[in-house]
Amino acid sequence: MTRAASGVAAAACLAAAVGLHAAQDARVSAPVVDRPDLLYVRSPAAMRRAALGYHGFAADVYWIRALQHFGRERLAPPGHARTYALLYPLLDLTTSLDPYFSIAYRFGAIFLGEPYPGGPGRPDLAVALLQKGLAEQPQKWQYMQDLGFVYYWHMRDWQTAASWFQRASDVPGAPSWLRPLAAVTLAEGGHRSASRTLWQQLAQSEEAWLRDSAGLRLRQLDAMDAIDALESRIARYRDGHPNEPLTWPGLVAARVVPGVPVDSSGVPLVLDPSSGRVTVAPESKLFPLPGQKPDSGS
Amino acid sequence: MNAARFVAMAVFRESIRDRVFYNLVLFAVLLVGASILIGQLTAGQDVKIIKDLGLSATSLFGLFISIFVGINLVSKEVERRSVYPLFAKPVRRAEFVVGKYAGLLLTLLVNVVVMTVALYTVLFFLARGVPGNIQRAWDAPALDPALLEAIALIYVDLALVTALAVLFSTYSSPMLSAVFTLGLYVVGQFNADLKRFDEIVSSPAAAWIGKACYYVLPDFARFDVKLAVVHGIPVSAGYLAWTTMYAAVYIAALLFGACVIFSRRDFK
Numbered sequence: 322m323t324r325a326a327s328g329v330a331a332a333a334c335l336a337a338a339v340g341l342h343a344a345q346d347a348r349v350s351a352p353v354v355d356r357p358d359l360l361y362v363r364s365p366a367a368m369r370r371a372a373l374g375y376h377g378f379a380a381d382v383y384w385i386r387a388l389q390h391f392g393r394e395r396l397a398p399p400g401h402a403r404t405y406a407l408l409y410p411l412l413d414l415t416t417s418l419d420p421y422f423s424i425a426y427r428f429g430a431i432f433l434g435e436p437y438p439g440g441p442g443r444p445d446l447a448v449a450l451l452q453k454g455l456a457e458q459p460q461k462w463q464y465m466q467d468l469g470f471v472y473y474w475h476m477r478d479w480q481t482a483a484s485w486f487q488r489a490s491d492v493p494g495a496p497s498w499l500r501p502l503a504a505v506t507l508a509e510g511g512h513r514s515a516s517r518t519l520w521q522q523l524a525q526s527e528e529a530w531l532r533d534s535a536g537l538r539l540r541q542l543d544a545m546d547a548i549d550a551l552e553s554r555i556a557r558y559r560d561g562h563p564n565e566p567l568t569w570p571g572l573v574a575a576r577v578v579p580g581v582p583v584d585s586s587g588v589p590l591v592l593d594p595s596s597g598r599v600t601v602a603p604e605s606k607l608f609p610l611p612g613q614k615p616d617s618g619s
Numbered sequence: 620m621n622a623a624r625f626v627a628m629a630v631f632r633e634s635i636r637d638r639v640f641y642n643l644v645l646f647a648v649l650l651v652g653a654s655i656l657i658g659q660l661t662a663g664q665d666v667k668i669i670k671d672l673g674l675s676a677t678s679l680f681g682l683f684i685s686i687f688v689g690i691n692l693v694s695k696e697v698e699r700r701s702v703y704p705l706f707a708k709p710v711r712r713a714e715f716v717v718g719k720y721a722g723l724l725l726t727l728l729v730n731v732v733v734m735t736v737a738l739y740t741v742l743f744f745l746a747r748g749v750p751g752n753i754q755r756a757w758d759a760p761a762l763d764p765a766l767l768e769a770i771a772l773i774y775v776d777l778a779l780v781t782a783l784a785v786l787f788s789t790y791s792s793p794m795l796s797a798v799f800t801l802g803l804y805v806v807g808q809f810n811a812d813l814k815r816f817d818e819i820v821s822s823p824a825a826a827w828i829g830k831a832c833y834y835v836l837p838d839f840a841r842f843d844v845k846l847a848v849v850h851g852i853p854v855s856a857g858y859l860a861w862t863t864m865y866a867a868v869y870i871a872a873l874l875f876g877a878c879v880i881f882s883r884r885d886f887k
Contacts, residue, residue, distance in 0.1 A: 370809065373805065373808045374678065374808055374839065374840065374842075374843040374845070375675045375678070375679070376845075376846055377670075377671035377674070377675065377845050377846045377849055378671045378672060378675040380671075381661070381664070381667070381668045381671050381672070384661065384664065384668075385660050385661060388660065388661070388662055389660070419846060419850075421758070421846070421850040421852070423758075424662065424663070424664060428662070527663075527752060527753045527755075527756035528662070528663050528756075529662070529663060530662050530663070
């Protein structure tokens with residue numbers, strides 16, 4: 322066979338392979354296997370050795386894996402059992418390989434404590450990760466602020482949260498708003514205004530994902546304010562009409578509300594006909610609101 | 620030393636002929652490709668990751684060149700019997716060994732310099748257009764001159780690896796030389812563990828041997844300041860000077876050893 326004929330044969334075979342590939346994609350779908358992510362090395366000590374002198378690069382690889390794992394679990398279809406099982410091990414490996422990888426600690430602080438289905442609901446692991454970061458950098462006020470945040474938002478321990486905000490404010494170079502935040506947390510722990518102050522500070526962050534998360538929380542707080550106002554008007558109407566089942570069309574007709582109320586993501590709010598309680602719908606981007614059961618949708 | 624310079628230039632020309640610098644193309648593709656893709660994957664950590672990637676690739680590519688070119692430097696000449704006509708000329712064996720070493724060092728220098736320029740160029744384009752408030756939140760600026768400290772120590776580290784490879788190349792086969800050099804490089808990464816050997820063994824003799832190995836074996840972990848530099852943690856001039864001095868003396872010892880071994884080989 323001549324060289325030219327061999328070249329033509331190679332090109333023809335490659336073209337056939339491409340054609341078969343495309344045809345298979347169009348006609349036969351590959352079996353979908355919903356298998357959990359795997360993590361072969363879980364020991365930070367072993368990984369530190371295996372990485373030789375390339376700790377920074379290995380940490381970057383685990384950081385990207387942590388983001389992908391979190392994103393895949395969070396955006397998984399409803400049939401998928403979201404476990405976020407690898408989020409902490411991956412962040413632990415990342416921060417063991419690169420103990421100064423601040424964003425990995427802060428990412429863990431925000432999302433490890435996030436209740437299911439938005440996160441694994443493990444504020445204890447968020448605290449452990451941040452304590453590890455503080456052991457490496459004891460003067461990092463951002464980690465203390467994040468610890469205060471985890472205790473405040475996820476663990477509802479206002480006393481400990483305030484003490485962390487106070488400690489953060491004592492670090493030289495820490496921003497001036499931390500001291501009043503500590504005072505507000507202590508005085509108004511659990512109040513919505515204190516939560517709003519906390520999230521407004523986090524919304525000033527340079528990190529886009531942190532700003533997005535804070536923006537969502539602030540919209541949730543706005544929704545909770547709006548729901549309170551609605552519930553109080555509905556309660557007043559109910560006092561005058563005790564046996565009437567409550568529906569949005571009925572309330573609109575009675576001019577209790579001007580129209581079916583929607584949340585900031587444009588999804589109508591859900592009204593419980595018997596109790597008159599209002600909440601966001603499960604399909605809303607704001608679902609679940611703090612304190613709302615994620616599985617019930619009410 | 621004219622002969623050594625002649626040998627060094629011959630090694631450099633040979634490395635060009637052997638397409639050693641093709642790795643630079645791979646390096647450039649890796650960096651540019653990563654800088655395009657990585658912004659979508661890293662939640663705002665692209666500059667840090669490009670720095671890590673650039674420094675690691677500089678070190679890793681250099682390591683491969685040091686080992687796989689270094690182990691052939693002397694042994695290939697012996698195998699091909701090209702040393703015979705060379706030693707018929709007024710070239711001393713020590714000059715031959717030092718020239719070979721210097722030639723590879725020159726190749727590595729060109730390699731590292733081009734990689735450094737490529738890294739700074741990619742970082743420049745990556746940081747361009749990023750708002751000032753976000754740049755201020757970075758641990759270190761994108762075009763941080765301190766990166767040069769890490770790169771300088773990578774080069775010193777490669778110089779030491781090359782000296783090891785040349786030493787083994789003077790008396791061993793390329794395969795064994797690669798195994799010895801790579802083995803010592805890996806052991807040198809864990810040197811600190813040898814120093815603390817007494818914490819896990821009860822035998823004073825074993826602890827003493829561990830400590831002796833710590834001081835005698837090359838401490839490659841000492842040259843790694845990549846993580847510190849990427850996070851803007853200062854590396855003192857004293858540290859750089861001591862580490863470079865340590866490497867220079869160690870390299871001198873290895874090259875003297877290589878010259879002694881090579882001068883005792885019988886080529887008749």
